[in-house]
Amino acid sequence: MSLDQMNELYREVVLDHAQHPHHKGHLGQESLHFTMENPTCGDVIDVATVVKDGQIDQLAFTGAGCTISQASASMMTVALLHRPVAEARRLIVSFSKMITGATINDQDQRALGDASLLASVAEFPARIKCATLAWHALDELLQREGSQEHE
Amino acid sequence: MNWQIEAIRRDFPILSHRINKERLAYLDNAATMQQPRPVTATVDRYYRYDHANVHRGVYTLSERATEAYEGVREKVRHFIHAHSADEIVFTRSTTESLNMVARGFGDQVVNAGDEIVISVAEHHSNLVPWQQLAERRGAKLKYIELNPDGSLDLENAAQQITAKTKIVAVAHVGNVIGVLNPMSALEALTHAVGAYLIVDGAQAISHLKVDVQALNADFYAFSGHKMGAPTGIGVLYGKAALLEQMAPVQYGGEMISQVTRTATTYKRAPLKFEAGTPNISGAIGLGAAVDYLDALGMNAIQTYEAQLMGPMLARIVAIDGVTVYGPQTAADRLGVVSFNIDGVHPHDVATGLDMLGVEVRAGHHCAQPLMQDLNVTATARASLAFYNNQADVDQLIDGIKQVKEFFLHES
CATH class of the missing domain: 3.90.1150.10 (Aspartate Aminotransferase, domain 1)
Incomplete structure (x- = not known):
């Protein structure tokens, strides 16, 4: 195998998201945020969100990491911003399935947008954690948001 | 050559x-290092022909297994130039060896207000056990800093190691930047204040001739799998008198001398530290790895x-x-x-x-x-x-x- 194989993983779109991430930065005080660490490399990603009327009104991330974790976080913000919480959580599940090699329906694949290009991560099992870091952080936030609303 | x-x-x-x-x-x-054929073959042969539990049976197979297991203690003694085979404790890994010293020995010699000194370059396995010990005993954990080139700063070591220091724990060779630490200078500083020198040998054992007596280490820990032996077997070397003083951290079969309803006496070192059925095949594999390295x-x-x-x-x-x-x-x-x-x-x-x-x-x-x-x-x-x-x-x-x-x- 040569580095050509890597083109599957590091497509131009992926490199572009990593080098010029979308929605990278802090949100105001009204936001909820959650920090996740990848214990194997020590990379840290902090995801912040504001949920309004059951919908993700604001979404951003900070932190440094590898190409995959940064690109994935950027793609996530693009894919999930302004979506209803329930739908966002369903897409997080779909993304997790896709990244571990399962096929997902066309509708979800379209909804994931650029993030669907990360399906090739499934062939690099050691990198799955890099790809799911931001998504797990957001899921944790949305879960908390949900439980607050029920109180 | x-x-x-x-x-x-x-x-x-x-x-x-x-x-x-x-x-x-x-x-x-x-x-982790790859395993040479003679190690794999020795473990395979053991399971095919010699497998039984150690230190208990009176039958032939058990005697054979016990002889092989105890024989490895002697091989390891020779390999690291310990004084006696009784100074060789079989453990699971370097990590377990260091935790064992921190619990069984550290808890006895470190008191409130004392100091434990390690270097900032230590692997978590030679850091967290001391952090925990310091917390348990109300002691202070201090760090020896590095020179700009990444080597250990001996002048700083001289400042950190004081009359209050009870334990100095350092890697023989660092696992990130691979620096061979100045062991004889550290040994002098440590023993000058009456502290104990504990050496993490995980990254040294397969790269140089380790001589625990020349190092004058009080304890020396290493793992088998980093020298061609199977995973799950490690060694804790300790000076005989210190192992006698050290308390067991696991209790059960094999390590006891006598048990009554209310009290238990223990075997002497090293067996008092090897509760339960040990990793017999791992130890036998370790013996083969020692033979392999010795031959080279x-x-x-x-x-x-x-x-x-x-x-x-x-x-x-x-x-x-x-x-x-x-x-x-x-x-x-x-x-x-x-x-x-x-x-x-x-x-x-x-x-x-x-x-x-x-x-x-x-x-x-x-x-x-x-x-x-x-x-x-x-x-x-x-x-x-x-x-x-x-x-x-x-x-x-x-x-x-x-x-x-x-x-x-x-x-």
């Missing part, structure tokens, strides 16, 4: 397998590895846009080179190298305080064993260049 590298490589069948359709260049030896000769291994390391380090340092951590020359450096390609995350580097058959570690190497000092979250790390050859080094250098090109020029 007469180093039969091709014959040695044939003893490690895994080295001739292809990875991702490429020739395998296994350069993660600091994490530790001094010859060190000489051969130095011949690989010098040019390898120089060639990595010479690549434009690559940062090497620690000393930039190979003197006093053993086994490992940690580096980063500027602007490329080490995980991306390791994935790229893997595609080219080059297996290196990427991460914080269980040494996060050191990473914080180096101002990085992670590095890539290539580490050598005596079975690596020039082709492995060439493949690594070529791989680093290709990966750099891929990430910095193709996008």
Whole structure:
């Protein structure tokens, strides 16, 4: 195998998201945020969100990491911003399935947008954690948001 | 020197397998070493012909297993030049050895207001047990800082080690920057204040001749799997008097002398530290690994590895846009080179190298305080064993260049 194989993983779109991430930065005080660490490399990603009327009104991330974790976080913000919480959580599940090699329906694949290009991560099992870091952080936030609303 | 590298490589069948359709260049030896055929064969033979539990049966098989198991203690004694085989405790790993000392010995000698001194470059396994001990006993954990080149700062060590110091715990060789620590100076500083010297030998044991008496170490810990033995077997060496003083941390069968309803007496060291059925096959594999290394000769291994390391380090340092951590020359450096390609995350580097058959570690190497000092979250790390050859080094250098090109020029 040569580095050509890597083109599957590091497509131009992926490199572009990593080098010029979308929605990278802090949100105001009204936001909820959650920090996740990848214990194997020590990379840290902090995801912040504001949920309004059951919908993700604001979404951003900070932190440094590898190409995959940064690109994935950027793609996530693009894919999930302004979506209803329930739908966002369903897409997080779909993304997790896709990244571990399962096929997902066309509708979800379209909804994931650029993030669907990360399906090739499934062939690099050691990198799955890099790809799911931001998504797990957001899921944790949305879960908390949900439980607050029920109180 | 007469180093039969091709014959040695044939003893490690895994080295001739292809990875991702490429020739395998296994350069993660600091994490674990590959196993030579004689070790695999010895463990296999043990299970086929000699397997029984040790120290209890009166039947032939059990006696045979016991003899083999105890025979390894003597092999290890000779290998690290301990005074007596009773100073060799079989454990699960370096980590378990160090935890055992921190609990069984540290709790006895460290009191409120005392100090424990380690270096900032320690692996978490030689850091967290001391952090926990300090917390349990109300003691203070202090760090010896590094020189700008990554070597241990002896002047700082002299300041950190004081009359209040009870334990000094350092790696013989560092697992991130591979520096051979100045052991005799540390030994003098430690014993001058009446403290105990505890040495993490995980990264030294397969790279140089370890002599625990010359080091005058009070305890010395290492793992079998980093020297060609199976995983799950490790060693704690302790001076006889200190092992007698040390309390067991696990209780149960095999370690007791007599048990009544209300009280128990223990066997003497080392058996009082080996509760339950031990890792018999692991110990027997360790014995075979010791024989294998002895046959090659530790001094010859060190000489051969130095011949690989010098040019390898120089060639990595010479690549434009690559940062090497620690000393930039190979003197006093053993086994490992940690580096980063500027602007490329080490995980991306390791994935790229893997595609080219080059297996290196990427991460914080269980040494996060050191990473914080180096101002990085992670590095890539290539580490050598005596079975690596020039082709492995060439493949690594070529791989680093290709990966750099891929990430910095193709996008």
